[in-house]
Amino acid sequence: MTTLPLAPVWIRRLALPSLLLWLALGDLPAEARPSAEDGARRGFVFPPFRRKDRARDEQQAPVDPALPADGAGPDPDAPAAEPPAAPAELVDTPAEGIWDWVDRMEGEIPSPEQVAAAVEVTAEQRAESVVADDLLGGDVQVQFYEDPAAALASDPLFLDQVDPSEFDIPIEVNDAVEKWVRYFTGDGRKYYDRWLSRAPLYQPMMRERLAAAGLPQDLVYLSMIESGYNTHAYSRADAAGLWQFIESTGRVYDLRIDWWVDERRDPEAALGAAITFLGELHRMFGDWRLAWASYNGGPGRVRKAVRNSGTSDFWKIAEGSYLHPETENYVPKIMAAAIIGKHPERYGFAVPAARDPLSYDVVDVKGSVALEVLARCAGTSLDDLKELNPALRRYATPPEGYALRVPTGRHDTFLAALDAVPAAERSAVRRHTVKRGETLSIIAARYGTTVDELSHANQLRNVNRIVVGMNLVIPPGAGAEPPSKPTTLLAQAAPPAKPAPAKPAAEPRQATVSHTAAAAVGTPVVVAAAMMALPGEAAKAAPAPAPAPPKPAPTATHTVQRGETLSGLASRYGTDVARCGRSTACAAAPSWSASG
Numbered sequence: 001m002t003t004l005p006l007a008p009v010w011i012r013r014l015a016l017p018s019l020l021l022w023l024a025l026g027d028l029p030a031e032a033r034p035s036a037e038d039g040a041r042r043g044f045v046f047p048p049f050r051r052k053d054r055a056r057d058e059q060q061a062p063v064d065p066a067l068p069a070d071g072a073g074p075d076p077d078a079p080a081a082e083p084p085a086a087p088a089e090l091v092d093t094p095a096e097g098i099w100d101w102v103d104r105m106e107g108e109i110p111s112p113e114q115v116a117a118a119v120e121v122t123a124e125q126r127a128e129s130v131v132a133d134d135l136l137g138g139d140v141q142v143q144f145y146e147d148p149a150a151a152l153a154s155d156p157l158f159l160d161q162v163d164p165s166e167f168d169i170p171i172e173v174n175d176a177v178e179k180w181v182r183y184f185t186g187d188g189r190k191y192y193d194r195w196l197s198r199a200p201l202y203q204p205m206m207r208e209r210l211a212a213a214g215l216p217q218d219l220v221y222l223s224m225i226e227s228g229y230n231t232h233a234y235s236r237a238d239a240a241g242l243w244q245f246i247e248s249t250g251r252v253y254d255l256r257i258d259w260w261v262d263e264r265r266d267p268e269a270a271l272g273a274a275i276t277f278l279g280e281l282h283r284m285f286g287d288w289r290l291a292w293a294s295y296n297g298g299p300g301r302v303r304k305a306v307r308n309s310g311t312s313d314f315w316k317i318a319e320g321s322y323l324h325p326e327t328e329n330y331v332p333k334i335m336a337a338a339i340i341g342k343h344p345e346r347y348g349f350a351v352p353a354a355r356d357p358l359s360y361d362v363v364d365v366k367g368s369v370a371l372e373v374l375a376r377c378a379g380t381s382l383d384d385l386k387e388l389n390p391a392l393r394r395y396a397t398p399p400e401g402y403a404l405r406v407p408t409g410r411h412d413t414f415l416a417a418l419d420a421v422p423a424a425e426r427s428a429v430r431r432h433t434v435k436r437g438e439t440l441s442i443i444a445a446r447y448g449t450t451v452d453e454l455s456h457a458n459q460l461r462n463v464n465r466i467v468v469g470m471n472l473v474i475p476p477g478a479g480a481e482p483p484s485k486p487t488t489l490l491a492q493a494a495p496p497a498k499p500a501p502a503k504p505a506a507e508p509r510q511a512t513v514s515h516t517a518a519a520a521v522g523t524p525v526v527v528a529a530a531m532m533a534l535p536g537e538a539a540k541a542a543p544a545p546a547p548a549p550p551k552p553a554p555t556a557t558h559t560v561q562r563g564e565t566l567s568g569l570a571s572r573y574g575t576d577v578a579r580c581g582r583s584t585a586c587a588a589a590p591s592w593s594a595s596g
Helices: 009-026 036-042 054-060 094-104 112-132 142-146 148-153 175-185 189-212 217-227 247-252 267-285 288-297 299-309 314-319 325-342 371-378 382-388 411-419 440-446 451-457 566-572 577-581 584-588
Strands: 361-365 402-406 430-433 471-474 511-513 524-528 555-559 592-594
Touching (some): 112 189, 175 189, 175 325, 189 217, 189 325, 247 267, 267 299, 288 299, 288 314, 288 325, 299 314, 314 325, 371 402, 371 411, 382 402, 451 471
Antiparallel strands (some): 430 471, 524 555
């Protein structure tokens, strides 16, 4: 009799655990098993790049809640459907989102409008990300199987009424475009309605300049998809403004982007850059669909997709895995937005009332002047002045001056009012350039303010993150240079809190001693109590009593931290190096010498 050889020992040892695992997974409920739609629920702004699987996506296609069961079309009087809420653990807290925004915008303090725009953009992108990977745009309605003729008799999205000749951009009706028409009239209705309400303020100006440049006027819908016509829109990709330029591209097209000004937010400046950029992309590809894809994903990626796919037909390219899903959905989104925007009443949207186009006078302002002062001279509110000048990032004009926009007809009165303002009262803003060896506490003491106020004015989450050459804003109300003579505070003054160690600027000017550098760190330095109160604490001190017989001045002890200098400590406590040097502990300490 022939005997079969036994399997190797290691295979036999793995067989039983594998069988048990298979049985355990088979008993899991369907909702507990991992599925392909897990990635779509992660809340990513851009869905992960993956290859298409029509069979998988047909199984995952969500039922479209925007259509009634009888397929008769959306009720124009029905309230807008709310988008599905993201899981609680995926929703960023406002504070985290704002701090990320502040870091990317070089410490610019966000206005309420900018915070609202950030929240709006995040909500829109998360709602759209659920739809972006859906190839079909929703399940087939049950009525189609019960009575196909009746189900096809009417078009709930009115796509049979779309006339491409009404547009000066390519308009096609296919599954991808239909998907986004369903979204904008369903879950995304409230977002599209918000965009539509802003259109009258910017579309007339955009159409006029696009036509003058020989470009299609309906390119205004690209700006609608990019920003929702919100000048404060700022994306996770660090794109800003109505046309969502990233910083590097904006500079290529001559937009000023620095600490004081960001012209990506200026409707007219950004429009000029967009006209030039879109014109170049269209000449490069000869097709608006590919030009739009390049605007979103970059011309290099689109050229590579054309080369690898062997075709210049965008829809055929989109069928493969050559482009990111966000770019594949970008083109049909523009077409869907244009279809609805051409006849909004057809889809139950209120036609926005016409608004007066942006109009203003331009005045050359010399030097850095606080916006509050300029608003008073212009006879308008600070908010209205900021709306006319959205490119200004700080609460003052740049030091070299600025072409300021003021309400129409107030050019002369503005100049007269500004001339009457004394030079000392024009600006509440000062700047300090960080030097080697300085810490935030030293700078705060120099200007008579506190570390907290200085950190808040510059949106510094970490007081140790300052480097040589950084420009810090000195908050309004801070004092001038430190007094030439120290102000005497007697023993009744409250002792200072122990200063928190602050990391000095890069390449600090460190103190060294004759023995070792380490010996200086931790050496107690006695500072005269006459200087005990930190800046800003003078108001808390008791009034000076009548002269009394002289007595030894009480002292406060400070432990030297790495990177601190004797001059810095003297400045922090409002005394001078000589007076600090006469104290006994300092005299007994090893000799100091400045190095660096």
